[in-house]
Amino acid sequence: MKMDINKLTQTMGKITEQMQEIQNKVRVESSVGGGMVKVSADGGGNIISITLEPELIKGAETDIEMLQDLIVAAVNQAKDLAKTEAQNEMQKMVGFPLDGLLPH
Helix, strand or coil: CCCCHHHHHHHHHHHHHHHHHHHHHCEEEEEECCCCEEEEEECCCCEEEEEECHHHHCCCCCCHHHHHHHHHHHHHHHHHHHHHHHHHHHHHHHCCCCCCCCCC
């Protein structure tokens, strides 16, 4: 059986392009602190937006350390959700599990 390297290269290029499209299309939102901090991310794990509820930062009694912890938690959660969702969409495209084949 002879393998056509050019055809294989073209196919791999198309699959890579489709995976990139999936990463760009996937959008997730995480919410922590009872919805006080929300973070949106794309399938590549890039942060698109961070939303803080005004009540969270009103007044002098704002606990900066707590706020920072909430933001970090929401960002990490959004990135994890984005990675999982993108991986699920890619698996649908290729038709088999991609565990261990995608970068962490």
